[in-house]
Amino acid sequence: MADFTLSVEQKNLRELAHDFAEKEIRPVAWELDKEGTWPQAIIDKAHEVGLMNTHVPEEYGGPGLSYLDGCLIEEELSWGCSGIQTSLGANGLAAAPVHIGASHEVKREYFDELIGSPVLASFCLTEPDAGSDVSGMRTRARRQGDTYVLNGSKCFITNGGHASWFTVYAKTDPDAGHRGISAFLVRKDDTVVVDKKEDKMGQRASNTATITFNDTEVHARYLLGEENKGFKLAMMTLDRTRPGVAAMATGIARAALEFAIDYSKQRVQFGVPIAMHQAVQFMIADMATKVHLSRLATWNSAVLLDQGRRNTVESSHAKRFAADTAMEVTTDAVQVYGGYGFIKDYPVEKLMRDAKIMQLYEGTSQIQRLVIARETLLPRRVEQPAAATA
Numbered sequence: 001m002a003d004f005t006l007s008v009e010q011k012n013l014r015e016l017a018h019d020f021a022e023k024e025i026r027p028v029a030w031e032l033d034k035e036g037t038w039p040q041a042i043i044d045k046a047h048e049v050g051l052m053n054t055h056v057p058e059e060y061g062g063p064g065l066s067y068l069d070g071c072l073i074e075e076e077l078s079w080g081c082s083g084i085q086t087s088l089g090a091n092g093l094a095a096a097p098v099h100i101g102a103s104h105e106v107k108r109e110y111f112d113e114l115i116g117s118p119v120l121a122s123f124c125l126t127e128p129d130a131g132s133d134v135s136g137m138r139t140r141a142r143r144q145g146d147t148y149v150l151n152g153s154k155c156f157i158t159n160g161g162h163a164s165w166f167t168v169y170a171k172t173d174p175d176a177g178h179r180g181i182s183a184f185l186v187r188k189d190d191t192v193v194v195d196k197k198e199d200k201m202g203q204r205a206s207n208t209a210t211i212t213f214n215d216t217e218v219h220a221r222y223l224l225g226e227e228n229k230g231f232k233l234a235m236m237t238l239d240r241t242r243p244g245v246a247a248m249a250t251g252i253a254r255a256a257l258e259f260a261i262d263y264s265k266q267r268v269q270f271g272v273p274i275a276m277h278q279a280v281q282f283m284i285a286d287m288a289t290k291v292h293l294s295r296l297a298t299w300n301s302a303v304l305l306d307q308g309r310r311n312t313v314e315s316s317h318a319k320r321f322a323a324d325t326a327m328e329v330t331t332d333a334v335q336v337y338g339g340y341g342f343i344k345d346y347p348v349e350k351l352m353r354d355a356k357i358m359q360l361y362e363g364t365s366q367i368q369r370l371v372i373a374r375e376t377l378l379p380r381r382v383e384q385p386a387a388a389t390a
């Protein structure tokens with residue numbers, strides 16, 4: 001049965017997140033964006049009220065929320081500010097490979113830490129010469145007795161400058177392409193250097209850094225999953241996190257739509273509010289449809305995960321559509337504001353800048369199309385029942 005009716009608990013969760021976004025995030029979001037100010041106070045509060053690390057299972061002291069629950073929270077917080085939500089949510093990306101591939105003891109050690117205090121963790125996959133082409137990475141991990149020694153640089157690392165630990169992908173067999181990559185849980189120490197804080201177009205309150213590992217030693221018990229199986233771990237991680245990114249994109253688009261609706265009712269041209277003009281009405285209608293479909297695709301991709309089913313193509317549909325929607329809807333919101341939309345005193349230009357990254361991180365819109373094309377033309381053999389599509 002297809003049913004997206006939210007339970008009372010889910011509605012309460014959404015209200016909690018909305019309330020937090022409205023009271024704690026929105027009032028400062030545009031100010032923090034100006035200078036790219038790090039939102040530590042918001043991170044501390046979000047941790048305190050339980051809006052971070054929502055994925056950590058109950059057996060490790062976390063709330064153990066479902067993927068759909070996570071999407072509800074992510075849309076609301078991103079409605080507040082997607083840059084700040086990127087900072088709040090990045091632990092989920094870093095922790096997913098730990099959840100999938102770490103031993104019980106390692107999970108206990110690291111999840112305890114996340115739940116106990118507002119500690120941050122980062123996911124280190126991308127390199128200067130290996131973005132979409134993950135297999136092109138150069139970071140090396142050499143086995144030496146009981147340890148691996150890591151060398152190399154990762155770039156565009158969310159929360160990198162503030163992270164206490166990292167999930168890092170490195171080549172353990174450099175000649176084996178994607179079959180020579182392994183994943184490690186790495187604690188920050190003196191050998192881990194934060195090289196650069198990026199000055200970004202949007203999501204300026206989030207931290208994006210380059211991280212270099214210089215002979216960084218990692219005990220073999222912190223190998224995540226099996227040696228040389230890191231590529232699949234990364235792909236399985238992205239299947240789990242792309243619905244959340246789609247939810248964030250939906251939150252940005254919804255914020256832009258709401259601003260455009262309000263403005264179109266106030267702004268008078270040719271003697272009537274511009275909302276009375278059919279040209280504007282049709283823009284608003286298209287924006288509303290896209291936001292609605294983004295949410296449906298997002299929820300569909302999350303519910304499949306909650307049912308323990310494979311969601312690769314659905315999460316790419318959701319991420320691609322919601323990200324492109326965020327860009328289109330924020331651009332249209334600027335259009336509804338006219339010249340004022342281009343001015344920083346008005347709220348929508350920030351949303352348009354913030355939206356751009358949604359088409360880039362966690363797989364560009366082109367990579368999502370590549371996944372969709374492959375899965376559509378040459379469906380991968382699946383062990384689980386075929387997934388439903390919205």
Ligand code: COS
Nearest residue numbers: 125126131132134178232235236239312361362363367371
């Ligand atoms: N789940 C599990 N396994 C998967 C998988 C998935 N979603 N997708 C691919 N695999 C497996 C394949 O089955 C294949 O397995 P075998 O080694 O047994 O043959 C292997 O992984 C390689 O798959 P594929 O041939 O499709 O790999 P490609 O090198 O062509 O890369 C893309 C595939 C481009 C889709 C992948 O590299 C990608 O997603 N790139 C974008 C990375 C990204 O999002 N970066 C953003 C930074 S992270 S914030």
